[in-house]
Amino acid sequence: MTMTDDNGTAAAHSKAGTPAGGNGPATWTPTGMPASPATIDPEIWPGVAQPPSGAKAAVAGKAAGLLFKGAAKRLPLRVEYPDGTVLGTGGPDAPVMTMVRPEAFEVRIGDNGLIGLGESFMAGDWEASDLAAVLEVFAASVDSLIPMPLQKLRTLYLPRTPRQERNAEQNTRSNISRHYDLSNELFANFLDTTMSYSSALFPSAAGPLDSVDFGVLAEAQQAKIDRLLDKAGVGQGTRLLEIGTGWGELALRAAARGATVYSVTLSIEQQALAQARIADAGYADKVTVALQDYRAVEGEYDAVVSVEMIEAVGYEYWPIYFQTIDRVLAPGGKVAIQAITMPHGRMLATRNAYTWVHKYIFPGGFLPSVRAIEGITQQHTTLRVRERMGMGDHYAATLRLWEERFLARSAEVDGLGFDAVFQRMWLFYLCYSRAGFQSGYLDVQQIVLDRREAQL
Template sequence: MTLTDPTYQGSASGPLRVPPAPAAIDAEVWPGVARPPAGAKAALAGKAAGALFRSAARRLPLRVEYPNGSVLGTGDAGAPVMTMVRPDDFDVRIGDNGLIGLGESYMAGDWEASDLAGVLEVFASSVDTLIPVPLQKLRGLYLPRAPRQERNTEQNTRDNISRHYDLSNELFATFLDATMSYSSGLFPPDAGPLPDVGWEALAAAQQAKIDRLLDKAGVGEGTRLLEIGTGWGELALRAAARGATVYTVTLSSEQQALARQRIEQAGYSGQVTVALQDYRAVEGEYDAVVSVEMIEAVGYEYWPVYFQTIDRVLAPGGKVAIQAITMPHGRMLATRNAYTWVHKYIFPGGFLPSVRAIEGVTEQHTTLRVRERRGMGDHYAATLRLWEERFLQRAGEVRALGFDEVFQRMWLFYLCYSRAGFQSGYLDVQQIVLDRREAQL
């Protein structure tokens, strides 16, 4: 195995080829990746960041291998390996941009990993101790802030959503299953151990996830359903098959086009309206509201508006079922103003809530109350692993769509970064049911 031809081991379908380090990087397309920061200030920051990184790495259960032959970490022979290719560039990037630099350095090929999710899981498990506490308190002074144009105002949100979901329906089809569901599946016990569950179980797991949400929201014959966040239409299709009338909103023109096509082909055009509309502009009254992994794109300061909108349109006796990726409340508070690699390259304007935040926002700003929730983070880890394997298996198709090696490494980093969060327990995903029932005395 070489650094330009690494493989992932252990896939049921055989070795998976990792996108090679880019031979040349277009600086106009990838300005943050093409060249590391330069200048005296960057060099000084790089030296400090490199020293901090090496100090942390010595304590971590992995192996960090340097070109000079030195190895850091407490990991044994089976531990994840992070191979430094250009350690000086790595140091400068993380010194200039912190975790943004970590992702950009991988995109540039400054380091490699035969088990990328494994390396990132070690970092995620140690997130509270990687940086000394005194420096953590100063993070607001040296970490970048989110650009104002990425705040999720009604004027900005369409562009934020488009940067991710309008990349290409064909791209998403390369790694999603036939349901085109881009959220965690819910695997049954008979699918086998979640770390080993196979691709053939994913479509059924996605439908099971949707069916549970529809059941909890009481969706059936004659239900007036609002869906916030259409995706590519699978939930609307399954709700229509139950006899519901569905109004579903998205800000992605690509998603709207494919969802409408799928709905028409299934014969449900008369029951389902797919609107290119901000959730804040929805009018009318609905018996049920369902939203799958949409709150993450709303933005911290707009959570009250999101739930107030749901509260405003929900009919008396109605129910709400949402699926939300969550993080620990303390970490949420500490990072709510941070600008991260995920913001810059994947989800501009997004932010993950905590369960406590959802409960607090709904109690303070709406008549809705959380009545039930189910955590299923291990199911998301399994879902992401399957997406990752599929994406690598179909790398040729991704390249043929016009996505270069830098993009492919970016997307792989995103999938592995996400999976590491769930495998470490740093992230969870919850199905949450809300209604207006009075508390029982």
């Protein structure tokens, strides 16, 4: 089945065991990349099945094509066209972007900017020798791809966030379900045994991050969790609030330390599997997993931990997120969060943008900057940032392992009913994210907060 928002935009997925509109299973090229879909169901993928048409789209496509070609000539990659034209400054070892249907590509990006870039890959309008490497080139040059005068006009022509995707309480469960309720089996096919869906923290003994293998991922995920629990002072008798359950690994490890855990999630699928894992481990009396919005949490807790959940809160709700933590944190308590961050200037420039990631992956989400977290907590709470550690290179390694695992388990993903367009979408998402961390455009931080300053 597919999920569709109120204005008819498909949420681009199928449920386990249900073929996505009869498009058929994905096929895979010898290089391991998903091949272009032979047919695309327009009811499931209305933004992908056909490129925009009409006079306005044609004009926008011509303009976008000229801008893209002008930018590509300066970039360290190779853009190859069907007529033999090659653009870019990259040598023979540079990543290659191969245009299959350049006119469709240009019309899509002319109509929808970066949303069109992702949709054109989903449709097979272009291919890549190394998708993450191609996207890394674009991520590293994001501030110069479009001339500055045109960047200032972006708000006049780029789409805005649909009202029903804002993370008000009445919308949040729907937004979360469109990603996390896809299928537990889908996530199990590329995550490790801990079912951790956030950056790992690899020990130095694992070797260089660009060559760590999947066999060490579970240990690295547990190391990430243990560091957060240590920083929050979680131990015997701790009353711990976890905002964002995931599939339960952090709650399990906290309970094993003797903590009592109250964990909140809005994902029905995650709640069910987390509860089953917790019961199987014998901690059902120590851990409560509630299907509840974080804003509705009551009580008092000695520690609050939240792993990569702030990204789903939404820009305008960050004060409420931290005010909720401040409200329930006991005197002397500590907070440890893990957050994906972006540079502050880019955050301000894009806070009202509606992107490919919003449309297809995380509706309602937005990444904070470290400066924003520090400013919001100082202005709206008694919490203060005490310590932070950046580990973006660890996220790049984590995403590479997920990408490799996803590609290796393509037959299993096919068997769950996820079609060729979905698989290209998911690969684009993983590679798009990895490119952000490899280029330095994104980072991930473990941040510790407490109230010491307020108590002086």
